Amino acid sequence: MVKQKYSKEKLVGFYRTMVRIRAFEELAADCFMKGMLAGNIHLSIGQEAVAAGACAAMDKEDYMTTTHRGHGHCIAKGGNIDKMFAELFGKKTGYCKGKGGSMHIADVEGLHHLGANGIVGAGIPIATGSALASKIWKDKHVTVCFFGDGASNQGVFHESLNMAAAWHLPVVYVIESNRYAVSTEIHRVTNTEFLSVRAKAYNMPGKTVDGNDPTIVYEAMKEALDYARSGKGPYLLECETYRHQGHYCGDPAAYRPASYMEEAHKDDCIPCMRAKLLKGKTATEKDLKAIEDEAKAEMEKGLKFAEDSEWPDPSEATTEMYSSDNERSVVR
Amino acid sequence: MVKQKYSKEKLVGFYRTMVRIRAFEELAADCFMKGMLAGNIHLSIGQEAVAAGACAAMDKEDYMTTTHRGHGHCIAKGGNIDKMFAELFGKKTGYCKGKGGSMHIADVEGLHHLGANGIVGAGIPIATGSALASKIWKDKHVTVCFFGDGASNQGVFHESLNMAAAWHLPVVYVIESNRYAVSTEIHRVTNTEFLSVRAKAYNMPGKTVDGNDPTIVYEAMKEALDYARSGKGPYLLECETYRHQGHYCGDPAAYRPASYMEEAHKDDCIPCMRAKLLKGKTATEKDLKAIEDEAKAEMEKGLKFAEDSEWPDPSEATTEMYSSDNERSVVR
Amino acid sequence: MSKKISISKAIGEAMHEEMVRDKNVIILGEDMGVMGNVFGITRGFRDEFGADRVIDTPISESGFVGMSVGAAMRGMRPVAELMYNDFMTVCADPLLNQAAKMRYMTGGQLTIPMVVRMPMGSGRRNAGQHSQSLEAIFCHMPGLKVIAPASAEDAKGLLKSAIRDNDPVIFMEHKLLYAHKEEVPDGEYTTPIGEAKVKREGTDLTIISWSREVDFSLEAAENLAKEGINVEVLDLRTLVPLDWDSIVKSVSKTHNVVVVSEEVKRGSYAGEISAQIAEDLFDELDAPVERVCGLNITSPFSPPLEDVNFPHPADIEKAVKKVLNK
Amino acid sequence: MSKKISISKAIGEAMHEEMVRDKNVIILGEDMGVMGNVFGITRGFRDEFGADRVIDTPISESGFVGMSVGAAMRGMRPVAELMYNDFMTVCADPLLNQAAKMRYMTGGQLTIPMVVRMPMGSGRRNAGQHSQSLEAIFCHMPGLKVIAPASAEDAKGLLKSAIRDNDPVIFMEHKLLYAHKEEVPDGEYTTPIGEAKVKREGTDLTIISWSREVDFSLEAAENLAKEGINVEVLDLRTLVPLDWDSIVKSVSKTHNVVVVSEEVKRGSYAGEISAQIAEDLFDELDAPVERVCGLNITSPFSPPLEDVNFPHPADIEKAVKKVLNK
Ligand SMILES: Cc1ncc(C[n+]2csc(CCOP(=O)(O)OP(=O)(O)O)c2C)c(N)n1
Numbered sequence A, B: 001m002v003k004q005k006y007s008k009e010k011l012v013g014f015y016r017t018m019v020r021i022r023a024f025e026e027l028a029a030d031c032f033m034k035g036m037l038a039g040n041i042h043l044s045i046g047q048e049a050v051a052a053g054a055c056a057a058m059d060k061e062d063y064m065t066t067t068h069r070g071h072g073h074c075i076a077k078g079g080n081i082d083k084m085f086a087e088l089f090g091k092k093t094g095y096c097k098g099k100g101g102s103m104h105i106a107d108v109e110g111l112h113h114l115g116a117n118g119i120v121g122a123g124i125p126i127a128t129g130s131a132l133a134s135k136i137w138k139d140k141h142v143t144v145c146f147f148g149d150g151a152s153n154q155g156v157f158h159e160s161l162n163m164a165a166a167w168h169l170p171v172v173y174v175i176e177s178n179r180y181a182v183s184t185e186i187h188r189v190t191n192t193e194f195l196s197v198r199a200k201a202y203n204m205p206g207k208t209v210d211g212n213d214p215t216i217v218y219e220a221m222k223e224a225l226d227y228a229r230s231g232k233g234p235y236l237l238e239c240e241t242y243r244h245q246g247h248y249c250g251d252p253a254a255y256r257p258a259s260y261m262e263e264a265h266k267d268d269c270i271p272c273m274r275a276k277l278l279k280g281k282t283a284t285e286k287d288l289k290a291i292e293d294e295a296k297a298e299m300e301k302g303l304k305f306a307e308d309s310e311w312p313d314p315s316e317a318t319t320e321m322y323s324s325d326n327e328r329s330v331v332r
Numbered sequence C, D: 001m002s003k004k005i006s007i008s009k010a011i012g013e014a015m016h017e018e019m020v021r022d023k024n025v026i027i028l029g030e031d032m033g034v035m036g037n038v039f040g041i042t043r044g045f046r047d048e049f050g051a052d053r054v055i056d057t058p059i060s061e062s063g064f065v066g067m068s069v070g071a072a073m074r075g076m077r078p079v080a081e082l083m084y085n086d087f088m089t090v091c092a093d094p095l096l097n098q099a100a101k102m103r104y105m106t107g108g109q110l111t112i113p114m115v116v117r118m119p120m121g122s123g124r125r126n127a128g129q130h131s132q133s134l135e136a137i138f139c140h141m142p143g144l145k146v147i148a149p150a151s152a153e154d155a156k157g158l159l160k161s162a163i164r165d166n167d168p169v170i171f172m173e174h175k176l177l178y179a180h181k182e183e184v185p186d187g188e189y190t191t192p193i194g195e196a197k198v199k200r201e202g203t204d205l206t207i208i209s210w211s212r213e214v215d216f217s218l219e220a221a222e223n224l225a226k227e228g229i230n231v232e233v234l235d236l237r238t239l240v241p242l243d244w245d246s247i248v249k250s251v252s253k254t255h256n257v258v259v260v261s262e263e264v265k266r267g268s269y270a271g272e273i274s275a276q277i278a279e280d281l282f283d284e285l286d287a288p289v290e291r292v293c294g295l296n297i298t299s300p301f302s303p304p305l306e307d308v309n310f311p312h313p314a315d316i317e318k319a320v321k322k323v324l325n326k
């Protein structure tokens, strides 16, 4: 029998994180479809292995930026479910006091999470700037920048990776390649099989891995983080995965061929890992069931917290624009 | 005796173009230093071989976009010296009636020159859009996009090359790499030896050539243009050359090591080609002297034309903003 | 003869008719082709006109708007779309420094017949980066024409005019108007650029507005009518060029003005209009012009917060009464 | 005690002092290091503070301004430079959608103590893409503070305050002021953000201005004084937050206003000020507010054309007389 590379704890931990993310997303979807949530939400169902594997490899004090599809990373890095749900509801107890909503969740103090972003690609230079601070301070934190395949076509991708490479900044760029930007398949708007090949333009390492297996992501991330932390510079890691839902919750995604979801289900990170854990006897059916039930309960509790929370008072609309002289600055 | 690859006419033609460009730039510099010109001018002294070689390879009907350092390309493509000088002076007889000045020269009808640009990199998507039109119309024109090494670090470089590659647009991107963006040496802000390696990110051909020899540029451009014209898609051509002057006329360029100008003089396209022409007996001293004298005379004539021309009337400040409803649109 | 269609459908019809009419009209933007646009506006276009003319772009706004400028220079008539007007920040250069200026800077040599369509506006709980109304920035940039229609008829007729216009036109569509079903004339018609429209005649006060706030202004006017206040509602429709004559006419009649828009108030185009009226029609005014706009804040996500951030009919009514001292 | 230095030197001193004072202050921008800035402002800084703190960036404005936002989130105090304010178009997103909004959207979690310096203004025959005055765009975006000093003393004192401020500050420097030599106090001082300054007392009319046009306004005031017209000149210095109290005070005294700026007039911040005065100080006004601004055109290159595109003292004098009916 082959010695397992990872401890039971670690492997089950990956599973737990993925299950918790999915439970969060599914409950959020449920709320959305019932009309309980305003605006739009972008779910990461199918992509859980990337967040789980990548965040597990990060130091607690490492920084990150995420995207419009950022619930998973927040949970994987240890986010508070109550505050997340409350933010999705626009409640005063949310991470952003209801001012940001799903697309702008951040937890700066607690998680060193510098924010999701509604502008595709905008997190890339922000993460790079955070890495610049780390380099100047020599603080050994790496900044991890999550973004989609679509985001890699924004100009700031080029500008940021070029500078990070030129100056050897400690940043890991993680492309979560679900192959779609809304309806647009990546190969219709690019000319290469993989996006990681773009690393060559900056003479930095680039790699494409299976993003449906958290251990693979974890391993690749460890390598990338070590590289960045040791002062060698940035790293581009492309994780291939699937977006199970439409672009936003409720989008039927009719623009995708049926084969996409067939593959997605075949490679679905959660059932795949579940089967592996059982097969390798790393965990029992009972263990896993317990994890799944706990996750559901945790999310229900979060939902209840959000529902029970108060709305922000309309007067709060004008607070927190400016850190000083706020009142005068918003009056005229 | 080796059969010469190019006709005498062609070779002497390269020389003539380069000499004419330099004569233009030197006379413009002279005017500027004497305080006869307003604003700023950016001279292409040292870079003449790129414009001469590249434009000679282009069809008359091919399109181009240029940069703040764009006098050379305009002359090489057949630009009217009188109108150029008049534009530098801000006279009404200039290419842009004085409204644009040195940095905005265009000759749309005559030369298919879609304009210089004051925003570094901005010509890149414009040229790409022109190529898109050619592709849709199937008109067999290629668009050539000239820009500097510094411009290749703008986000639009990435966005444009990616789309051009994905859609196989007939465009040739020519990086005139004089190694400096104002004071900033390219290797201080990039991580690769050559910029042409960036073509790999888009799976398109990329090549770096000696930009001080017009025949080498010509040959490389022929290949690139053929490639683009045949429907295979875009091509990235990096031409290594030298900017003899400072960034703008009058900039002492104290930020550059002495070795830069030593190399620049050693490789200076005009004396190098002059020596070759004489050595290969392609032209006599007398032939070349005649070309040089003619060029000087042509430029003096252009200068006189500019000096003799009228200033635009102040009332022209408000014309040509809009193609229709101009008056109403500029009043309120 | 007329038919009742949604505003988004009217916009689709305008593009469709112009694409049939002129093969140089092309569409570029994210999800315009296979998906037929996130609001369904171009559904079926790609099949009909081909992938060459209905182009799904990558998320590269500077790139494809810049390409539109280049294609327009060549004689194409690109109709580009920004998925939200908030994304003008990632393509401000091709819009503000290229499209707007190239004609002038080349002494009239270049003509840039392009349209950039962009959904705008708040009320959909889309938070700070998806809820802005940025018309002021475009109006401030000479060289651009700016249109912001409020009705299906105008949206269709003005978009057709915009596509035929030889200048770069910013065409702003309020997301919350898309679903409105309204009467549209049958058959071919265009609506001239640069003409405001009196949507409701009145004698006591002029409300000047555009886009979705026209509806709210009309609603406010109805409510005020019940109290005997007789308000005129002027829909600017085109912001640049501005139909000053219509403003003069109305203000000279009512002598009182409220300008209503969804913009951030500070630096709004509503402010420009308020200033022009105060500067040039001072003697016509019985009271200071009042503006009803958004707050000077980032658009908040939470419904109770967002609801105080754009003018509702009640806010407009309050402003009208303030001006009329009632 | 005071000394006479150029405005560019004053700006350099402000950065130098703050870099000495706080090691988290860093400088980013094109040609800021080895060259010491195209206007010579940071000459010697790189040798003194090291290449880590005085960073020569590639021509990647979105990238390095976005990086400034990220570094500021971490507690750095980046002072980024755009070589000209016209280039805000290539980094509008990090400025308008990130720096301005991130604090609010995260419910106050993020603090972004960054400054973006940018030369502005016309008069140097730099043509359409290098001569704009784009303060209106920044003022329209909540979350940004906007400063545009007119004197060496203010430039230095305000830049020091801006660097210490915890909000993103847009710091606009007129290129044609750089060479002016003026008195600056010796030793350490700061100038508070958000306070206008009466540059000349007067009783007949208030000129409100900022940046280079303050000088022209003072020149106009001197000329008018010879004709017995006694003009007050108010230099706003900070555009956001606006020192409304100082405006009220002056307008309540003079009852006549001219607002002067170099901006494109349509949609200018001058228009916002004009509107606010007309809206809120209507009863104080003896005559309509007049604006003296640039034309609604792209900045032309040719000297005789450019000269009609920004206000000169004679234009200001004419406007003052018009308001005063003289
Ligand atoms: C600059 C910008 N352009 C367009 C959008 C609209 N938009 C939001 S998400 C998205 C697709 C993003 O694709 P990708 O980066 O692959 O991330 P994914 O949604 O697949 O996670 C688009 C086009 C945006 N928010 N910002």
Ligand SMILES: Cc1ncc(C[n+]2csc(CCOP(=O)(O)OP(=O)(O)O)c2C)c(N)n1
Pocket (backbone or CB within 6 Å): B068, B069, B118, B119, B120, B121, B147, B148, B149, B150, B151, B152, B178, B180, B181, B182, B243, B247, D030, D059, D061, D083, D087, D090
């Ligand atoms: C977007 C933008 N950023 C900065 C500048 C200022 N600028 C003008 S030319 C130049 C250097 C350009 O370098 P490169 O592209 O190598 O061209 P070169 O001057 O060497 O011909 C800079 C920084 C500009 N005009 N536009």
Ligand SMILES: [Mg+2]
Pocket (backbone or CB within 6 Å): A148, A149, A150, A176, A177, A178, A179, A180, A181, A182
């Ligand atoms: Mg994707």
Ligand SMILES: [Mg+2]
Pocket (backbone or CB within 6 Å): B148, B149, B150, B176, B177, B178, B179, B180, B181, B182
């Ligand atoms: Mg260069």
